[in-house]
Amino acid sequence: GENVEQHPSTLSVQEGDSAVIKCTYSDSASNYFPWYKQELGKRPQLIIDIRSNVGEKKDQRIAVTLNKTAKHFSLHITETQPEDSAVYFCAATDSWGKFQFGAGTQVVVTP
Amino acid sequence: DTGVSQDPRHKITKRGQNVTFRCDPISEHNRLYWYRQTLGQGPEFLTYFQNEAQLEKSRLLSDRFSAERPKGSFSTLEIQRTEQGDSAMYLCASSSGTSGTDTQYFGPGTRLTVL
Numbered sequence: 001g002e003n004v005e006q007h008p009s010t011l012s013v014q015e016g017d018s019a020v021i022k023c024t025y026s027d028s029a030s031n032y033f034p035w036y037k038q039e040l041g042k043r044p045q046l047i048i049d050i051r052s053n054v055g056e057k058k059d060q061r062i063a064v065t066l067n068k069t070a071k072h073f074s075l076h077i078t079e080t081q082p083e084d085s086a087v088y089f090c091a092a093t094d095s096w097g098k099f100q101f102g103a104g105t106q107v108v109v110t111p
Numbered sequence: 112d113t114g115v116s117q118d119p120r121h122k123i124t125k126r127g128q129n130v131t132f133r134c135d136p137i138s139e140h141n142r143l144y145w146y147r148q149t150l151g152q153g154p155e156f157l158t159y160f161q162n163e164a165q166l167e168k169s170r171l172l173s174d175r176f177s178a179e180r181p182k183g184s185f186s187t188l189e190i191q192r193t194e195q196g197d198s199a200m201y202l203c204a205s206s207s208g209t210s211g212t213d214t215q216y217f218g219p220g221t222r223l224t225v226l
Contacts, residue, residue: 032212043202043220046216051212089153089154091153093211096166096167096211097210097211097212098159099154099156099211099215101154102153103151
């Protein structure tokens, strides 16, 4: 089945700097890659997603890149702010269309 | 509120008891998913429905777990003879369409504590 690895597990950045989180997947049939943000005690919220027919997608300070050949995708957050502090999860669909989530990255943005 | 809702939000039970959780998806969403999340981990797939049909159940799910979606709307997840290892956050998500590439919207979760 699908296996998604996510790195790093924790990431500390100074406010205003960029943050990058990387994920790799194993199932070459995967074609949808969402990213979720989860604040403490709250539900995961979709922040951006990308489908396999594009290599990059951007939404304001957030961007996602996808390399299908290498089977990895990354989340980029620019000009980080304290409210970006949260746990971020990547996910990939498996051959059956189910999500396999990464283990998460705790992002801490210090003022 | 038209988002995914779950009830109860918290459940404390003694080992060996049965518990049942409910999930109400976004109206007219065809797919409904159940996940389990433990501290420091991402959501782990348990099972999912397309309308009223349960299409897949995780191999990690023991026979003590059962889920239903009788009318293709709300769903229930029952855990029989709970064990301390069942303590976790149980998340429900729903999506429109019939493929796995549709956005999944999560509910607030039910936090289960087994004493």
